[in-house]
Amino acid sequence: MSEFSNWDIIYNLLMAARWTVLLSLTAFVLGGLVGLLLLMARTAGGAWVKGLVRCYVELFQGTPLLMQLFIVFFGLPLIGLDISPWMAAMLGLTLFTSAFLTEIWRGCVEAIGKGQWEASTSLGMKFTQQMRYIILPQAMRIAVPPTVGFSVQVVKGTAVASIIGFVELTKAGTMITNATYAPFTVYGFVAVMYFLICYPLSLFAGYLEGKFRHVAR
């Protein structure tokens, strides 16, 4: 058994933390895009489309993230699609993120008064123009705190990817613990690293909130 110094531990954890960051970013960006499309469908679509989006959201909100990952990772191979842990984690987290963001943003869009829709309609704007110039800019301001709050959940959620063998921060922590028999030290470092990823997100939220000052009372 080789000797691990604290620096070795930190170095190895940092290498793995890159994957945590990458997974979080990918899930958040892709989930945000899918979430935006679902939000449009949910806002503008017919009864059928709205119902489908609602089911989608309920499905992901009503089951543990871990189960969603298992179903993607073990389910897709059953229909002949072999999938790497990275792909499974990314796909699972993207779906999970999109469902939650759709729901968070829907609340923000609905918080924008009917008068804003009517005024912009009366000026001849179409739905996409109203969304782009009137509704989303205002909804975004309200959406910043819950969205950033949720991005922290995504970062912490990436830890479940360790269960399907994807080597991110938590999995690396487990592996190093198995080699060093120093769980307290290792997981202490792991926790600090999660904190260092998440804390700036909260600071960023505060900054963004200050940026758009003028919104509906």
Next chain:
Amino acid sequence: MSLVELHAIHKSFGELQVLKGINLSIDEGQVIALIGKSGSGKSTLLRTINGLEVIDDGAIIVDGKKISDRDADLLGLRLQVGMVFQQFNLFPHYTALENVMLSPQVVKKQSKADARKVAEEMLIKVGLADKMMHYPDQLSGGQQQRVAIARALAMKPKVLLCDEVTSALDPELVNEVLAVVRQLAEEGMTLVMVTHEMRFAREVCDKLVFMHQGRIHETGDPEEVFASPKTPELSSFVGGLA
């Protein structure tokens, strides 16, 4: 030929019949006051003229062209008919100038410079030359409503609809908004306004339309109608105001 003609307009919300066959023609340059009790259908009628409510039956004819309920027609209708709301409904995240510039740019695809020129002109017209860079929450109610009027005017509508544009204002701010409306009337703008300002209606409007239970109950010259209402309903409505 009238600028806008309404033929037998019907509109229901579920079981509730709100407009029960409205016939009205609006001539170019005419200033029409729409009065009536709460719930008589005044706002609903205005909203159908702007396409905010789709009618169940009847016809809206603008400049001799019948408006169908297809989206393209409704968009076209809104380009010709502007609307000002009781609650102003300014876009809070844009300055006064941006509020007025937005639609000409986005809907009419005007260049930024052109849109800005028109917007400045309109804001000057409503007396807000010094407030262009202010956000709505930095303006008084009267100023906000004047921005809303400028915003509607910047689209160069043929008709401007005003739904109780002074009802949400503190009494001391009512006059500055009415002055702008009066000026528009004098310049020949075609106006249809729902109002409770009877003195203003009398002085400024050419035609008074009294709505009662979803129908046009009485109409005529404001002076005459106020002096000698023909129906007991209008009589009691006018009496109730005095």
